[in-house]
Amino acid sequence: MIVKRGASPRPINDDKWFENESNIGWLRISDIKNTFLERTSQYLSKLGSSKTIVVPSGELIMSICGTLGKIFINKINVGLPDSFVWLKSINDNYDKKFLMIILGNYNYEKKLGQPGSQLNLNSNLISEISINIPSLSEQQKIAKFFYLLDKQISLWERKLELYELFYKYYLNYIFNITKFIINKFSRIINIFDLINGKASEQMFTNNITNYKVISIGNFSPCSEYINDGNYINNNSILFDKKFIPKKDDLVMVLNDKTHKLDILGKVILIDANDSYYINQRTLIMRNKICDLNHIYYHYFKSNEFRRIIHKIAQIGNQSYVNFSDISNIKIQEFNSRNVKELKINNIIKKCLSNIMKIQKLLEEKLKFMRVTKKYYQRKMFI
Secondary structure (H helix, E strand, O other), rough: OOOEOOOOOOOOOOOOOOOOOOOEOOHHHHOOOEEEEEOOOEEEOHHHHOOOOOEOOOOEEEEEEEEOOEEEEEEOOEOOOOOOOEEEEOOOOOOOOHHHHHOOOHHHHHHHEEEOOOOOOOHHHHHHHOOOOOOOHHHHHHHHHHHHHHHEEEEHHHHHEEEEEHHHHHHHHHHHHHHHHHEEEEEEHEEEEEEEEOHHHHHOOOOOOOEEEEEEHOOOOOEEEEOOEEEOOOOOOOOOOHHHHOOOEEEEEEEOOOHHHHHHHOOOEEOOOOOOOEEOOEEEEOOOOOOHHHHHHHHHHOOHHHOOOOOOOOHOOOOOHHHHHHHOOOEEOOOOOHHHHHHHHHHHHHHHHHHHHHHHHHHHHHHHHHHHHHHHHHHOOO
């Protein structure tokens, strides 16, 4: 195998190197979505193609800077930047899909990475990699096995993306309708009793207790609880039952470590009594009008509410919203009467809740398949 490093035209942001009508792609790490490259975001002009290495379709390519060892097969002709190498086969005794699997499972950062401003490899280091190669027929069988695994994983990933789109569509459709039909808005503090969390890190323990911590890192963008292994020592003198949410309470996060605001203002629906304890910058929301937090759980993910959060957010090293700002947000007011009249409970249950159940099932399947793939990779190649 010949290892051939790419080359980049300079300066790289000059428009003369690119042409939308070209059939030669210009490779970027962001273009690599899976093990086969089918399109790129930019395409090279004739002049740009003359300043780089053009790799014909059906070849093995590997990243050597930043994201080390990301390997794939290109399905289009592509210009190769100097952050990639072309693994050019010199005989027919090797199955490219098999090589992609075995080389993709190699720990480049640990074994070959050269420290600097970012880890990188060079052509010589890659050329010296020693791997065990079985017969061609066995290579093809192994490649087919992992191809089928990857195909199933990709299928479930696409299904999950589709159901996420379904959920967002119906979520906003439902609450856009209720906004005009119910046409009743109240401040959050008039609908919920609010309990603001306080610092509880001194009570953190790795020992499993009855109380899992709810802190910034425990919120997922899709409003699910993430267990990070932190629990509360309920024998501590600092322990206060006031900060234990009840079943069906909502807990909102008031901080976000990123500027994307993916979790800011998101809520968790508590699934059991005496099971959680809130930390600072989180907020228990206990409905004092009626037992409809399961509706508000979805409502707080709607575009209507997310726009409000983005409007009042304070952006900095850590983005946040103030307790007073949250308290005074005007939101749709659902009560037993209007919910019953509009059959919102049935709509939520049959539509949004069922979609979420399917999403969770697909996530579990994906997790299982990924673990299965890693297991066989370790067994076969390590």
